[in-house]
Amino acid sequence: MKDYYVLQQCELEADEKILRVNGEKMRRLPVEDIKGIHLLAGYTLTSGVINLAAEHNFSIHVYNYYGIYKGSFFPPPVQPTGSLLIAQLESFQDEHRKLEIARAILEAGNAAANTLLDPFNLRIEGQVHGDGLEGLRLEEARIRKGYYAELDTVLPAFWSIVKRGRQPPKRAADAILGFCNGLLYAKMAGWIHRAGLNPRISYIHGQARAKNPLALDLAEVLKAPLAEGILLEVAGSGKESSLVTEVNEGVYLNEKGRKFVIRQLEQVLDRSVRPEGAEREDTVEMWARSVPRKLHRALVSGKRPSFPVVPGALSGKAMQELQAGRTEVPG
Secondary structure, three states: OEEEEEOOOEEEEEEOOEEEEEOOOEEEEEHHHEEEEEEOOOEEEOHHHHHHHHHHOOEEEEEOOOOOEEEEEOOOOOOOOHHHHHHHHHHHHOHHHHHHHHHHHHHHHHHHHHHHHHHHOOOOOOOOOOOHHHHHHHHHHHHHHHHHHHHHOOOOHHHOOOOOOEOOEOOHHHHHHHHHHHHHHHHHHHHHHHOOOOOOOOOOOOOOOOOOHHHHHHHOOOHHHHHHHHHHHHHOOOOHHHHEEEEOOEEEEOHHHHHHHHHHHHHHHHOEEOOOOOOOOEEHHHHHHHHHHHHHHHHHHOOOOOOOOOOOOOOHHHHHHHHHOOOOOOO
């Protein structure tokens, strides 16, 4: 089973156990092979497609014209979630427990960020502390700012982050990170659904105007290998401006750029890694899928969640290109 990405305007139709994607070319996708569908351009679909997705338990994720994630359709939960929903609500209402879970998420994400920086002899410092949830967010924002500054000592000027701009993306790096994060949010929302968790109950982004704020929370664990790592890989590829297009006041990935990033993302997900402290090696995707399951177990047991620190890794070519263009850490 795998995720399918549709980058051109299309019409989706159901034909028994086949999903037909009618666009410039017609594709026939057997439902037993579909893990999820990502619609990255204009689309129309029939009620039969929704019925097919519900019956065969695959998700449909939709994005706007610029590749920004907008939402997902999920089939009914695989397992009853009544007792788990109660545990989730109790953990959300208990401020101490809520902060404990939020810290565990952010600490795992920061540890993964350091595995991405280690080959360049860089490191982000600081502990995820704070007075309440707002203090925690402020401290994490400070750490994140330092992290981006470290990455900018490695990134070529064209791909530098400087300061994140999201709506619309202001720089090529914003376009890459925004697109990668959108794909990650969609995938995480699907993994959360399969783990039986309620995606609307979150611990960090609870006030965010998002349909699935828990996906934003748990994506923090994986942003280093699946967003910043891909930015570094793209920056070391030599593709430069051929992947992005300026539209009005923003910068967006063009179709070539989206295809390139999707290919990089799927390659990373297929890579076998062994997180620190893990007893076995498995694919990045399997470790990513385990993140909501780890939260599920922690909620049921009442223990502090222990999330995998998924290491970031770059190709030899990207490492060589980025090392050759290193700059000094800004003061």
